[in-house]
């Protein structure tokens with residue numbers, strides 16, 4: 001034990017393995033969350049495991065992503081999730097109640113608890129002191145059934161926060177600063193744990209902004225120690241009984257320490273098209289802005305939006321700016337409505353969007369061509385706005401309103417001078433307006449067993465993975481570069497409604513790389529699948545960054561993909577590949593990436609044998625007669641899952657014994 005808070009919580013939940021960094025460990029999960037875009041698959045798989053009532057303390061099924069409801073698909077999903085949650089004795093947060101991470105923080109997350117969510121921003125709850133981890137829906141389904149969650153025992157980065165944020169500099173700038181230091185690459189297997197004298201000035205919503213966007217670092221999770229600030233937040237949520245003070249030991253041993261002096265920070269932006277492309281606002285000051293959107297699970301808390309409302313009160317936004325605000329939850333929206341802040345926003349020219357993910361996941365509000373869009377979100381991957389070649393900048397709400405008022409990128413610290421606005425410092429309210437009417441509570445078992453699960457015709461049970469061949473005969477179906485995100489692999493936006501129909505959704509795998517007049521990736525995959533030859537994806541560093549969407553493994557599996565050969569593969573995506581029986585292979589020598597191209601025929605002689613217990617395979621490239629070594633970086637459980645043809649089968653086998 002190293003005395004970190006992370007290890008203390010992990011130790012309390014340890015179900016399998018030893019707490020030694022790098023080891024595979026299993027932990028008991030107290031709470032789970034699912035959202036509609038990943039939850040349909042998670043619950044379909046949960047049902048096929050025949051698990052009955054959930055075995056966790058709390059499992060919540062949220063509807064927050066797919067709310068556009070063009071065609072029947074979304075509502076079919078909503079009805080399925082509502083009824084399957086009832087049948088499984090889970091909570092259900094209905095459409096309109098808010099974004100899963102915001103609502104979880106407000107109403108459920110607990111200091112010292114473990115939370116597993118089928119969404120990569122689950123670490124938001126680290127702001128309250130949970131060990132909160134994002135995973136694929138299949139892993140969450142196993143946790144709902146009482147199974148442990150397996151992860152690599154992490155190394156811990158201690159981030160020592162000193163000083164105090166200046167006016168107009170925000171929590172968002174803290175995480176953007178950290179992203180500029182650590183980038184989105186190469187942080188797999190780490191947890192970020194915050195400590196230091198500055199913590200006493202950081203409220204839970206501010207902490208949650210930081211832990212939320214910590215997901216972009218690619219770390220396992222981020223955590224703040226629950227303290228007086230946490231007590232205050234929980235008491236205002238009328239959940240004082242959930243509070244527990246926890247901290248690292250004073251002599252805790254971090255594997256690395258980074259110091260950030262909050263007093264020295266300035267407003268920052270993540271420039272197109274990566275959350276780690278950080279510049280200071282002063283470097284890009286003056287750039288014309290055509291759209292500003294405030295919202296998402298990163299920056300849509302009551303305190304954020306009250307700051308926005310106060311700053312805008314009695315003012316008009318620039319007439320060349322399209323301006324929208326999506327409050328993070330119904331609680332936030334209700335409070336803004338009650339105290340008049342909503343009216344101030346509307347009068348200033350804001351378009352109020354419903355409490356959901358909305359534009360963050362390309363559900364409307366796509367910017368015009370060549371228009372700079374400033375967003376308070378956490379991701380600006382190319383095309384995620386729904387517009388090709390988009391220009392999305394990620395900023396704090398403070399920087400967002402400065403642009404909304406001036407029509408150009410503006411350092412918010414100039415607002416007192418430009419618009420006579422004093423910084424509206426917003427305190428946490430003593431009491432939030434609590435109304436859980438849109439959260440359906442778990443039914444008693446008796447009642448739950450009577451529930452009829454509604455499965456509309458657009459909900460299709462996914463195909464099961466095929467077993468691995470002894471020898472892999474394959475063909476490279478695509479070769480991609482570094483930092484390929486799951487948004488590249490499986491676009492969301494207008495395709496999001498296809499999440500519960502794999503054969504349809506699979507048609508757009510790697511859509512952004514399809515060329516007009518040429519066979520799409522999906523068409524090439526299905527053609528190859530007929531011949532019995534396995535499809536191979538070749539990639540650079542950090543393959544599968546970003547979301548937890550397991551469709552980025554499930555749909556390629558449906559198209560016949562059997563292996564991914566990459567320089568490195570990100571944590572959640574790698575687990576998803578294994579869960580759907582796609583073998584993750586890493587180049588032993590990254591320069592071999594240069595000797596392989598799309599269309600090459602590949603052979604891996606004894607793949608099945610190697611998956612059993614070897615750390616390397618020899619990949620023969622019949623295209624150019626060369627061969628190279630590929631690493632199998634797998635835990636013994638990963639191997640068992642692959643040999644069982646995926647996690648669903650593996651779980652069924654374990655249940656039988």
Ligand code: MIC
Pocket residue numbers: 037038065118119120121134361379492546547548549
């Ligand atoms: C995202 O922010 O990319 C999402 C949409 O919330 C995803 C989940 C999904 O694809 O459904 C995530 O972050 O995991």
Ligand code: SF4
Pocket residue numbers: 065099119121296297298356357360361377378
């Ligand atoms: Fe929703 Fe965006 Fe948050 Fe993902 S990042 S959960 S899409 S608000």
